[in-house]
Amino acid sequence: MLPHNTCSIIQNASRAAIPKVPLQYTTQNFHLSRLLLDQGMITNVTLGSPASNNPSTFLGTDEQHRRIWLELKYRSNRPVLHSMSVISKPSKRVWMEKAEVKRWVNGARIKGVSGLKLGEIGYLKTHGHGWLEARDAARRNLSGEAMTRALTFRFFINTANSNMVKVAQVEYSTYGHIYTLGDSINKGLIESGVQVDRFRIPETLSIDALNKMGAPKDLRSDIPLLEDVNKLAEYDGLIFGFPTRYGGRPAQVSTLVDRTGGLWAKGALSKKTCSFYISTATVHGGQEITHTNNISFAAHHGMIYVPTGYIAPNLFQLDVNGGSAWGASTIAGGDGSRLPSAEEHEVARIHGKHFGSVTNQFGIGAEKLAARKAGDPAAAAGTEGAVKSAEKREEGVTNEQNKSANEEPKQEASKEKQDKAASDEKQDKPVEDSKQENPAQDNKEAQTKEKTGTFKKLKNRISKIL
Ligand SMILES: Cc1cc2nc3c(=O)[nH]c(=O)nc-3n(C[C@H](O)[C@H](O)[C@H](O)COP(=O)(O)O)c2cc1C
Missing domain, CATH: 3.40.50.360 (Flavodoxin domain)
Structure with a gap:
């Protein structure tokens, strides 16, 4: 269960235009912070102590006083994160089946919880896949407990960036x-x-x-x-x-x-x-x-x-x-x-x-x-991969040794991928070279270029008419 005051702490700090806010270091707060960061609602997350967001102070602080620091986001002097509220409470836990999650993200009221609006993000705790953004859970056909929702100011919404x-x-x-x-x-x-x-x-x-x-x-x-x-x-x-x-x-x-x-x-x-x-x-x-x-x-x-x-x-x-x-x-x-x-x-x-x-x-x-091109192997393997690697990162914060042990196979895997890409590239090369030595091919390419030029002209002409 999400600590009862987490949402109000973040919302109040955001409305008071405070740049950084500390939360108690708990697994649930950690997952929520990570998702807020992923969704672009905040600018950064660091671990620290009650007095400082310097990560070097984290391990030296006793567990009870460890903190997760959120750097809040503002644009044109307005908080990007406008409001936050808890959904599942100890007195009433809200579990959503797969079909209900899909209907909820499309705006339907589920079990007394109003549907997600434009600019609103819901967070679910799923079985086996951890905390997920509700639209992501819907896309992956998962059920889960509706934990919390966050609303951004409408004028910040760019649906073109929505991950659905x-x-x-x-x-x-x-x-x-x-x-x-x-x-x-x-x-x-x-x-x-x-x-x-x-x-x-x-x-x-x-x-x-x-x-x-x-x-x-x-x-x-x-x-x-x-x-x-x-x-x-x-x-x-x-x-x-x-x-x-x-x-x-x-x-x-x-x-x-x-x-x-x-x-x-x-x-x-x-x-x-x-x-x-x-x-x-x-x-x-x-x-x-x-x-x-x-x-x-x-x-x-x-x-x-x-x-x-x-x-x-x-x-x-x-x-x-x-x-x-x-x-x-x-x-x-x-x-x-x-x-x-x-x-x-x-x-x-x-x-x-x-x-x-x-x-x-x-x-x-x-x-x-796109993720593969950007060099993010975890995301390229799917959101699940990204979540797993984020979870590994979390473990790494509390146990440095585990981190390096966990990351080794990943590096191996990405090296394997690089080797494969290099060998694929090598295999491609001779075909390209042989093309250049073939005069019939040259002639064909020249004709294709000419056709492409005519096609471009036609496209330009149509664009001007329209
Ligand atoms: C000009 C015109 C041509 C039509 N041609 C056909 C046709 O070829 N075959 C047919 O079964 N119905 C034809 N219809 C009937 C329409 O397809 C029918 O009214 C429509 O499917 C009803 O759908 P709606 O209530 O969504 O408008 C035609 C209707 C109009 C007005």
Whole structure:
């Protein structure tokens, strides 16, 4: 259990603009400090004594009086850490199951604990994985005890730096079927542990035209409109939902798609995952072709198209229902009176979950690659590796001998990696050299360069038009 006064000590010091604050040296305080540092809420953590944050004083101080010193962070004279509060108390411990953790980080109230808001960080104590930031625990499909939460000032929030893999769910619907089906897609995405932002594609028809079509007004106005198409570039995955128009997409969706030329010129959507869910009026009105007709949009942007295959058991049943290997769909009926069935909702939930987990796979892969490039082998091995190495660091503080014993195998492992990289490099070399000696290859390269030049010019021209 977190010492009862830890949160108030940090919060009060932060609000009083005090640069450094000491906490009692306990395992729980240590884990919390480390996570606050990882999340950029504070600038530094050192070990010391009640009088000083000098680490050399730590071991000389008796255990009871050892301190963890936090250096607090301020920007524009405001504390970055605005407030902190304890969640689990001795009188009421709050344990969250895996699904509850995922819902909590997406803003749902769990066991009387309000959902995490934008700019808020939750900390969980998990079984076997120690203390983790709640979004990290959700992504890794872990349950845990909700220990504490910390809120930063909203104007410091930069969601682009959030460590969660992010999906934009982008929809257009005239009569509402897509939004209803989209609720189950959304549920599945949340279950997968990604952060989901849901958007509506703006209407392009006049009110008059919509009235003539009998389209309801202000459908799902709770979902924000995607006004700025460039926002798509902020996400790791894009999932689009729309009704069919003669086996293709509606003009409203095409308007959005046609505005992505600038993003295409920059390759800004390249390597993002992409999927579709759709609706038709009739059974054979374009259930599959509406999916396939839109794959070229994903392909031209270099996105990774994600179909579902037959992972949803309902796809094998023979009653009239939407859904196929391409993804979720529903059948609205000629007059729009049919609502998505329970089976279609289930396919949609599974589609959302599958898309989220595939996006997570790519997102986490990218994170590991970046960590590898930055030379952090623990992070490159995954967050688990980072946590383990942090725990080793903690042990090291209290036992210098253990530290060196622990670090030896790690150094060995990284040396092994370096050797392997060097030998891989050597193997690559002769291929490169032989390329240079081959005149046919030279000629080919010259042609490729020429093509790339023309392509760049075309890109520039399109960027100017847009
Ligand atoms: C111009 C137009 C073309 C359409 N083309 C088809 C079609 O080819 N096949 C079909 O089954 N339904 C077609 N529909 C019906 C829509 O797909 C149906 O209204 C929609 O799936 C309902 O979804 P929503 O409630 O999300 O708008 C068309 C509707 C319009 C307005």
